[in-house]
Amino acid sequence: MRLQIDEHRCKGCNLCTLVCPYRIFKPGKQANRRGVVIPELDRPERCANCRLRNLYGRTLCGTCQMICPDQAISWVEEDAHVPKKVAIEY
Amino acid sequence: MSEEEWLRQDRLPHIFCAGCGNGTVINCTLSAVEQIGWKKQDTVFVSGIGCSSRAPGYIAADSLHTTHGRALAFATGIKLANPALNVVVFTGDGDLAAIGGNHFIHACRRNIDITVVCMNNMIYGMTGGQGSPTTPAGGLSTTTPYGSEEPAFDLCVLASAAGANYVARWTSYHVRELTRAILTGLETPGFSFIESLVQCPTNYGRRNRFKQVTDQIEYFRSHTILVEKAGRMKEKGEEVPAGMILSGEFVRRNRPALGVRQ
Numbered sequence: 194m195r196l197q198i199d200e201h202r203c204k205g206c207n208l209c210t211l212v213c214p215y216r217i218f219k220p221g222k223q224a225n226r227r228g229v230v231i232p233e234l235d236r237p238e239r240c241a242n243c244r245l246r247n248l249y250g251r252t253l254c255g256t257c258q259m260i261c262p263d264q265a266i267s268w269v270e271e272d273a274h275v276p277k278k279v280a281i282e283y
Numbered sequence: 284m285s286e287e288e289w290l291r292q293d294r295l296p297h298i299f300c301a302g303c304g305n306g307t308v309i310n311c312t313l314s315a316v317e318q319i320g321w322k323k324q325d326t327v328f329v330s331g332i333g334c335s336s337r338a339p340g341y342i343a344a345d346s347l348h349t350t351h352g353r354a355l356a357f358a359t360g361i362k363l364a365n366p367a368l369n370v371v372v373f374t375g376d377g378d379l380a381a382i383g384g385n386h387f388i389h390a391c392r393r394n395i396d397i398t399v400v401c402m403n404n405m406i407y408g409m410t411g412g413q414g415s416p417t418t419p420a421g422g423l424s425t426t427t428p429y430g431s432e433e434p435a436f437d438l439c440v441l442a443s444a445a446g447a448n449y450v451a452r453w454t455s456y457h458v459r460e461l462t463r464a465i466l467t468g469l470e471t472p473g474f475s476f477i478e479s480l481v482q483c484p485t486n487y488g489r490r491n492r493f494k495q496v497t498d499q500i501e502y503f504r505s506h507t508i509l510v511e512k513a514g515r516m517k518e519k520g521e522e523v524p525a526g527m528i529l530s531g532e533f534v535r536r537n538r539p540a541l542g543v544r545q
Contacts, residue, residue, distance in 0.1 A: 202295055206302030206496045259314065259458040262306025263296055267287070
């Protein structure tokens with residue numbers, strides 16, 4: 194699963210930066226086109242829900258999604274991993 | 284079905300200010316409704332007037348946006364007309380405690396089978412920050428520029444005394460506990476009252492030294508104490524520190540309820 198912030202819904206209140214136990218959300222620096230400073234994701238692959246949700250079949254932490262007043266945080270299914278063939282030339 | 288399907292996608296993003304806690308309470312309520320497994324066609328969300336009362340407008344179930352303070356009166360009518368419906372009332376502190384105070388105590392007395400989620404932001408947020416009956420003593424607002432001198436209403440104690448079957452208080456920081464409390468409230472037959480303190484960064488926080496949204500959430504985190512713990516402290520003869528918000532389950536009992544499906 195992949196963590197994502199909906200840029201159209203987020204209003205930049207930074208509540209997610211307060212509650213995440215892994216401190217994945219960092220206060221943003223650049224305002225977007227609507228003038229909202231959206232939090233940045235710092236290595237979102239550390240999120241427990243991203244890694245283990247499909248294995249356990251339920252939401253594991255989800256505090257950021259619950260506390261987000263704008264319903265902007267969600268998890269989306271990632272595309273299946275396609276192994277690439279790497280040709281090594283000697 | 285997921286929580287996202289309960290939201291009216293075309294209505295989002297909602298008009299609440301950045302960092303308003305009402306959105307958090309909507310999340311928690313929808314999560315609880317989702318867990319109890321109610322269908323959209325059997326669920327009605329009712330609200331009065333105010334910031335918090337805009338919530339049913341963002342939920343894709345039948346909703347009723349009624350006159351100021353009269354949400355409980357309309358909800359009583361819905362429940363008695365068709366007891367098969369599940370009724371949830373969203374209300375604010377001005378709506379419930381000030382203009383609808385009489386409806387509130389009588390709904391508690393009748394013990395009608397509805398769930399009331401009160402988003403208490405301690406101020407009239409929508410109309411420009413006037414003091415409400417739940418503005419804490421010393422709180423600044425446009426009508427109390429030198430600090431509120433009146434004692435505030437304790438809505439949970441009021442509901443317990445008036446006879447509600449389930450009464451709990453949490454804040455918008457305690458999302459897990461709030462969801463669990465709302466779920467218990469939905470399951471309980473009879474009047475369930477869940478008060479949630481929410482932050483109002485625009486009108487309350489700005490005037491009361493909570494400049495950032497996170498400041499008020501930090502305050503909720505550090506200034507809440509469980510009812511049970513406060514009781515234990517009193518038994519030992521210790522003083523509960525002043526200014527602490529009592530949170531947790533106040534009452535759970537089984538008085539005969541009105542409007543319960545037979």
